[in-house]
Amino acid sequence: xxxxxxxxxxxxxxxxxxxxxxxxxxxxxxxxxxxxxxxxxxxxxxxxxxxxxxxxxxxxxxxxxxxxxxxxxxxxxxxxxxxxxxxxxxxxxxxxxxxxxxxxxxxxxxxxxxxxxxxxxxxxxxxxxxxxxxxxxxxxxxxxxxxxxxxxxxxxxxxxxxxxxxxxxxxxxxxxxxxxxxxxxxxxxxxxxxxxxxxxxxxxxxxxxxxxxxxxxxxxxxxxxxxxxxxxxxxxxxxxxxxxxxxxxxxxxxxxxxxxxxxxxxxxxxxxxxxxxxxxxxxxxxxxxxxxxxxxxxxxxxxxxxxxxxxxxxxxxxxxxxxxxxxxxxxxxxxxxxxxxxxxxxxxxxxxxxxxxxxxxxxxxxxxxxxxxxxxxxxxxxxxxxxxxxxxxxxxxxxxxxxxxxxxxxxxxxxxxxxxxxxxxxxxxxxxxxxxxxxxxxxxxx
Amino acid sequence: xxxxxxxxxxxxxxxxxxxxxxxxxxxxxxxxxxxxxxxxxxxxxxxxxxxxxxxxxxxxxxxxxxxxxxxxxxxxxxxxxxxxxxxxxxxxxxxxxxxxxxxxxxxxxxxxxxxxxxxxxxxxxxxxxxxxxxxxxxxxxxxxxxxxxxxxxxxxxxxxxxxxxxxxxxxxxxxxxxxxxxxxxxxxxxxxxxxxxxxxxxxxxxxxxxxxxxxxxxxxxxxxxxxxxxxxxxxxxxxxxxxxxxxxxxxxxxxxxxxxxxxxxxxxxxxxxxxxxxxxxxxxxxxxxxxxxxxxxxxxxxxxxxxxxxxxxxxxxxxxxxxxxxxxxxxxxxxxxxxxxxxxxxxxxxxxxxxxxxxxxxxxxxxxxxxxxxxxxxxxxxxxxxxxxxxxxxxxxxxxxxxxxxxxxxxxxxxxxxxxxxxxxxxxxxxxxxxxxxxxxxxxxxxxxxxxxxxxxxxxxxxxxxxxx
Numbered sequence: 035x036x037x038x039x040x041x042x043x044x045x046x047x048x049x050x051x052x053x054x055x056x057x058x059x060x061x062x063x064x065x066x067x068x069x070x071x072x073x074x075x076x077x078x079x080x081x082x083x084x085x086x087x088x089x090x091x092x093x094x095x096x097x098x099x100x101x102x103x104x105x106x107x108x109x110x111x112x113x114x115x116x117x118x119x120x121x122x123x124x125x126x127x128x129x130x131x132x133x134x135x136x137x138x139x140x141x142x143x144x145x146x147x148x149x150x151x152x153x154x155x156x157x158x159x160x161x162x163x164x165x166x167x168x169x170x171x172x173x174x175x176x177x178x179x180x181x182x183x184x185x186x187x188x189x190x191x192x193x194x195x196x197x198x199x200x201x202x203x204x205x206x207x208x209x210x211x212x213x214x215x216x217x218x219x220x221x222x223x224x225x226x227x228x229x230x231x232x233x234x235x236x237x238x239x240x241x242x243x244x245x246x247x248x249x250x251x252x253x254x255x256x257x258x259x260x261x262x263x264x265x266x267x268x269x270x271x272x273x274x275x276x277x278x279x280x281x282x283x284x285x286x287x288x289x290x291x292x293x294x295x296x297x298x299x300x301x302x303x304x305x306x307x308x309x310x311x312x313x314x315x316x317x318x319x320x321x322x323x324x325x326x327x328x329x330x331x332x333x334x335x336x337x338x339x340x341x342x343x344x345x346x347x348x349x350x351x352x353x354x355x356x357x358x359x360x361x362x363x364x365x366x367x368x369x370x371x372x373x374x375x376x377x378x379x380x381x382x383x384x385x386x387x388x389x390x391x392x393x394x395x396x397x398x399x400x401x402x403x404x405x406x407x408x409x410x411x412x413x414x415x416x417x418x419x420x421x422x423x424x425x426x427x428x429x430x431x432x433x434x435x436x437x438x439x440x441x442x443x444x445x446x447x448x449x450x451x452x453x454x455x456x457x458x459x460x461x462x463x464x465x466x467x468x469x470x471x472x473x474x475x476x477x478x479x480x
Numbered sequence: 481x482x483x484x485x486x487x488x489x490x491x492x493x494x495x496x497x498x499x500x501x502x503x504x505x506x507x508x509x510x511x512x513x514x515x516x517x518x519x520x521x522x523x524x525x526x527x528x529x530x531x532x533x534x535x536x537x538x539x540x541x542x543x544x545x546x547x548x549x550x551x552x553x554x555x556x557x558x559x560x561x562x563x564x565x566x567x568x569x570x571x572x573x574x575x576x577x578x579x580x581x582x583x584x585x586x587x588x589x590x591x592x593x594x595x596x597x598x599x600x601x602x603x604x605x606x607x608x609x610x611x612x613x614x615x616x617x618x619x620x621x622x623x624x625x626x627x628x629x630x631x632x633x634x635x636x637x638x639x640x641x642x643x644x645x646x647x648x649x650x651x652x653x654x655x656x657x658x659x660x661x662x663x664x665x666x667x668x669x670x671x672x673x674x675x676x677x678x679x680x681x682x683x684x685x686x687x688x689x690x691x692x693x694x695x696x697x698x699x700x701x702x703x704x705x706x707x708x709x710x711x712x713x714x715x716x717x718x719x720x721x722x723x724x725x726x727x728x729x730x731x732x733x734x735x736x737x738x739x740x741x742x743x744x745x746x747x748x749x750x751x752x753x754x755x756x757x758x759x760x761x762x763x764x765x766x767x768x769x770x771x772x773x774x775x776x777x778x779x780x781x782x783x784x785x786x787x788x789x790x791x792x793x794x795x796x797x798x799x800x801x802x803x804x805x806x807x808x809x810x811x812x813x814x815x816x817x818x819x820x821x822x823x824x825x826x827x828x829x830x831x832x833x834x835x836x837x838x839x840x841x842x843x844x845x846x847x848x849x850x851x852x853x854x855x856x857x858x859x860x861x862x863x864x865x866x867x868x869x870x871x872x873x874x875x876x877x878x879x880x881x882x883x884x885x886x887x888x889x890x891x892x893x894x895x896x897x898x899x900x901x902x903x904x905x906x907x908x909x910x911x912x913x914x915x916x917x918x919x920x921x922x923x924x925x926x927x928x929x930x931x932x933x934x935x936x937x938x939x940x941x942x943x944x945x946x947x948x949x
Contacts, residue, residue, distance in 0.1 A: 063531070064530065064531060065528070065529065067528065083528075085528045086501055087500075087501065087521075087522055087528070087861070088500050088502075088857045088858075088860055088861050089497065089498035089499060089500050089853075089857055089887075090854070090857040090858060090861065124489075125489045125490070126491075130491075132779070133779070133780065134491060136778060136779055136780070136851075137778065137779065137780045137847050137850075137851065138494070138847055138850035138851060138854055139850050139851035139852060139853060139854020139855045139856075139857075139858075140854050141858070156858060157854065158494075158497060158498070158850055158853060158854040158857060159498045160494045160495040160496055160497050160498055161494045161850075163492045163494070163495070164491045164492050164493070164494055167491050167492050168491060259498055337578075338578035338579075339571065339574045339575045339578045340575045340578045340579040345575075349571060408579050411579070411580060411581045411600065411602075411603055412578070412579070412581040413581075414581065414600060415580075415581025415582070415599065415600050415603075416581065418530050418531055418532055418600060419530075419532070421528060421530045422530055422532070422861060422862045422863070423858075423861045423862060424861065427528065
């Protein structure tokens with residue numbers, strides 16, 4: 035019901051905010067998002083964006099806690115906890131958030147990623163106060179019964195069965211994280227481990243809420259049709275009265291050491307319709323300046339049917355049924371992933387040779403100006419589409435605030451993409467897509 | 481608002497609904513007969529305008545214009561539009577769209593076929609040219625016709641394995657017989673097998689002509705620039721000498737209270753679909769119908785409260801209003817255990833009857849109206865969404881000012897309007913369609929209903945109004 039954003043669920047992430055407001059080489063521009071930022075005395079960071087196109091408002095509460103922060107022996111716990119946040123508080127019955135949204139034509143949902151857990155609602159604007167109350171309420175107290183805990187734990191384990199076991203290639207994302215990271219907890223993924231989840235208790239739930247669900251670990255974003263004076267009054271009233279604990283918030287300090295030498299693995303599994311190969315290369319955190327060139331590299335290689343991988347492997351050579359690239363940028367050092375799924379009867383070796391040739395071509399020569407122009411158009415288009423709805427703006431800002439420590443980044447991204455030169459793309463390909471920095475997974479049918 | 485009175489342990493009450501500030505559409509008909517409707521998205525101050533332009537080319541001609549023996553032709557045609565033009569093959573079209581960062585789609589409903597595109601303002605003229613290319617010069621290559629048709633036949637198996645989908649198809653035939661909304665929009669194995677390239681070409685020629693088309697175009701563009709762009713792209717589209725087909729409203733059979741059971745012993749649960757022919761989209765009762773449907777639908781709607789929350793008969797129940805060029809159906813549906821079919825049928829009929837007999841309290845209407853205006857608000861957040869609403873208004877001859885008037889019109893619906901709509905168009909002589917393991921419930925149904933038809937699954941024929949081979 036509340037899908038986790040399992041960092042690497044698809045090589046192209048629908049949820050990560052894509053690029054910023056620039057136009058195809060030429061002149062279209064996007065006005066910056068004007069936001070007002072403040073921090074309440076209890077540490078809650080608040081970002082407000084006022085807009086009156088439609089009488090609707092998006093509310094997002096993001097917490098700086100995700101799969102990487104799962105307690106020891108409790109892989110998948112942050113995601114399980116996200117489900118429990120819908121199961122009642124001191125003041126409300128389970129599913130109150132559903133009733134407060136669906137019953138008035140609104141929607142709500144939540145997702146858990148490696149670094150963040152985000153809860154959101156879109157409701158008619160005259161219900162803003164009601165939903166601010168409800169979000170503050172579940173930050174302030176959580177009252178989950180044993181019965182709901184057990185039911186929801188089964189739901190989450192069922193989700194594992196559905197997304198990881200039943201979905202073709204579902205396990206491959208988990209394997210990539212597990213093998214590419216040796217030290218960093220990113221290796222455990224978000225969806226976690228059913229046995230770990232079965233071992234979880236309601237005491238873990240209480241402790242997790244106390245540790246991470248505190249105002250100084252949260253970002254509240256409201257986008258849409260509201261009066262800022264009124265909204266700030268409600269925010270002070272409902273969120274301002276929540277104290278934060280004195281204890282410091284535990285943070286992941288582990289750093290993945292540089293990889294020195296290729297790691298190669300072959301896995302066989304059920305639910306692999308055709309052989310696949312994946313390369314994962316370590317890349318710096320999202321806040322590193324190379325993020326823009328890496329995103330452009332992703333587009334040159336793998337964005338859509340005009341990309342190099344599709345054109346070469348799928349369309350011209352007909353050796354793959356799908357070929358993808360993804361700059362999986364995270365709060366800590368992430369991965370650049372390249373994946374190809376074989377066409378019938380094509381060997382893994384042939385697929386790898388073709389992938390190697392495409393990567394080598396970018397190491398040897400920069401993309402052409404024409405190609406850069408196309409990619410800039412695609413990136414700008416994708417960015418601008420993400421600006422269309424209140425909720426997509428709110429999600430982008432929450433993610434920027436938490437994963438990049440910079441909510442205003444979305445107002446500069448497009449210039450940063452525009453500034454990427456063909457030589458920059460070649461440079462990041464050369465720097466990161468090396469054999470020594472590569473984890474290779476060959477994923478074969480049983 | 482006095483904050484001090486709001487207790488902190490209960491959700492605060494909502495304020496008064498806010499008004500939307502929607503764009504004002506402008507229209508013009510070109511000499512070749514093409515009707516153009518353009519709109520400019522509101523921008524700053526305090527509005528996050530985006531540099532996107534979207535267009536929808538809509539031709540009046542969908543599945544209701546195909547003969548019953550050609551069922552599936554409209555959808556086959558629209559699916560093929562993106563699969564090759566005179567200049568480009570399917571993959572080349574996909575690559576061109578992708579290279580522009582654009583989105584291009586084509587689809588058919590019962591009343592219209594729509595081709596839509598959206599792109600950044602700076603590349604929009606190229607994207608519109610692509611739309612024009614696929615709409616005016618489709619290739620309909622033999623091998624693509626064959627591929628799409630084979631896939632469409634294959635997809636039917638999935639539909640037929642789903643009791644709810646089957647109940648819907650049987651409901652259509654039960655309500656409309658051989659009238660235009662009676663046959664399945666996706667066709668049947670028999671009709672699809674009989675369709676070839678010549679049918680597709682003829683269907684395209686019949687409806688894709690400027691005097692039968694409406695182009696909705698808007699977003700980050702002024703009305704003047706939009707009209708100029710449309711003129712440049714479509715000004716040379718010539719009107720054929722053949723007269724334009726007229727599509728008069730058709731006569732549907734009179735509603736009749738009857739039960740049609742499809743005996744499908746392998747169904748996991750029984751699908752119940754209860755309904756009747758309601759209203760056309762242009763009907764003055766349309767907004768009352770929308771609010772009435774909202775009173776019945778959703779988790780807190782009456783059907784779900786009665787069927788699921790109070791009695792645990794199902795995971796969910798809801799209603800649907802299909803208002804079209806001619807009156808479409810109003811449907812109430814759920815999925816229940818075979819053993820509880822008679823009980824659930826009675827509960828649904830009683831719930832519909834109850835709302836038709838007694839006006840709902842004002843307090844119930846407040847939140848049910850919010851479900852309507854709230855989802856409408858979300859649908860018009862995007863430029864595509866606004867274009868979609870305008871397209872529907874244009875197709876059905878509703879004034880374009882309804883874009884802005886819709887939410888106030890919803891707010892203006894009174895409890896009696898809801899009761900009257902349900903009494904007149906839902907609760908009177910509805911049909912009941914049941915798809916499931918008949919032996920588990922047929923006796924109980926026969927005790928309560930006079931006119932009961934049982935069709936064994938093996939004898940079902942969706943090509944015929946009688947539903948049997």
